[in-house]
Amino acid sequence: MPHERFDYSPITARRPWRLPKGARIAVWTIVNVEEWDIETPTARQYLTAPQGVTTVPDVPNWAWHDYGMRVGFWRMLEALGKRKIRATTSINANVVRSYEPVARAMLDAGWEFMGHGVTQGAMHLLADQRAAVREAIKLLRDFTGKPPQGWLGPGLTETWETLDILAEEGIAYVSDWVNDDQPYEIRTTAGTLVSVPYTLELNDIPTMVIQHHESSYWQERVRDQFDRLYLEGARNPRVMAIAVHPYIHGVPHRIKYFEAAYDYIRKHRGVWLTTGEEIYEWYKRTAQSSEPPPRRVAGGARARTAATPTRSRVTRD
Template sequence: MSQALAVPQEHDRFPYSPIVDRPPLHLPNGARVAVWVIPNVEHFYFDRPSSSLISSTTNLAPDVLNYAWRDYGVRVGIWRLMEVMQKYGVKGTVALNSDATQHYPRIIEAGTQLGWEWMGHGKTNSILLPQHSPEEERKHIFSVVETITKSTGKAPRGWLGPALSESLHTLDYLAEAGIQYVADWVNDEQPYPMRVKTGQMLSVPYALELNDFGAFLVHGQSGEGFARTIIDQFDTLYEDGAKTGRVMAIALHPFLIGHPHRSKHFAQALAHITSRKDVWMTTGGEIADWYNKTVLNR
């Protein structure tokens, strides 16, 4: 059970930094925009509600209708997404529930063959970090890191909290566990360092609006409309990037984008992005490495 903690009116993780006052950011090889794509590979418990398409059954246990709809992502959707991304030479940075490594090892095998990066995403999306006590949360994070390391052969370097959730302690526990960058803070178009008690932490830009979950389930966008949003976002960042480099994240859920009527439009968006010069198609870890070495000199 979580313990009530006094939340301060102001955080102390980073100072305010207007992008117009920063020195120009020079991406590798003269790129204007760094684009990273984040498929979310998640596991959900059968005995409780979660993300839903139809609300009329969410009060049922089990909610077979919505559970099966989510389960489509790991059975079918992820494989279509892999094909689309591979066609355009795009490597994924997977936000990975550690439970998924046990339930869907075939996905881990295929993603590893494609050279995808594995980023911690909690144990399951049925549990959020603030639901734990501080002691439980620390154990949870270390367990996730250990499980992903054993299952993929590499320790995860990045982290995305389930539902982008954090407690007051999360960043400190992540740094202690060896996590080097976090994607929970969707407040910038460039990376920036964060204060932690020990070690180092970097925020790498993620996306709420360039995210298929919000686009389809909250705003009711079509696959074509979401692709248009991706293209519009990229085109503007490409122009802005002529002055100072920008980072663009595309957040995806296979149980949404993996459906045929959506994936075909996502493919068109990737075709548009990858057809342009001066674009760095990359991963979260590569962005962190570049920023730490060239900007922070560490």
């Protein structure tokens, strides 16, 4: 356990955390919008290479992703817009150049832009991680008019130095650490970051692509997860993340299950449909941590150690 970053905190021992208007649960949607480089092996394969030999260009797998940008994204944008859900986009920053209409549509819809690297590639493979973080922040700041507050590593990847670099470059919250149902503080060399809960369980990469569940199963899992967190949230509110990709849930045979999941959630009272940024800002304003006072990590990572207005809504009916 990385004790230099955070302490163990059982959720049953924490003070109750209040959400806006007494909501039981904060539900945030993360639409992962990515750029895959056709000149390198694809980031993810849906169709295995013939005879086990990876090809470049990998036309079918690259095009599988590109379908999400050309078609699937627009289905998801419409579905969320009809339900007045403001999403967070975890975005490869170069998308603002290579798929500018997609980025513009998200900006016009009021979505939060969350840092997700420059293009889709693991953080631990980068030659200069800090330079990539800076480039991603600059591209998003120049396009949206403000720097991103949040960061999700491509593939949730980090090195021991990543958290320090992110804090030093002005990032306020991260979502790589899927180990809680509430936000908590992470110590770095530059003060604290906040971990805002993300998800593997409701992420369509594991459920659809890796585990090969039927399309309808994802909706069932969303409902089951929501029901339990909603129940527990009556005592101490919870955060629920829904993580999706346009090339997976934007396809014709899955979009109805995507829509149905939100229709189910919206039927409940006391649900805060929100963004990662708003969860972070609310937590910083209101949380009374039972943890010891935050301290900085001395000298770096493990090897070196021995407010914007709330624009989302709480459902009332």
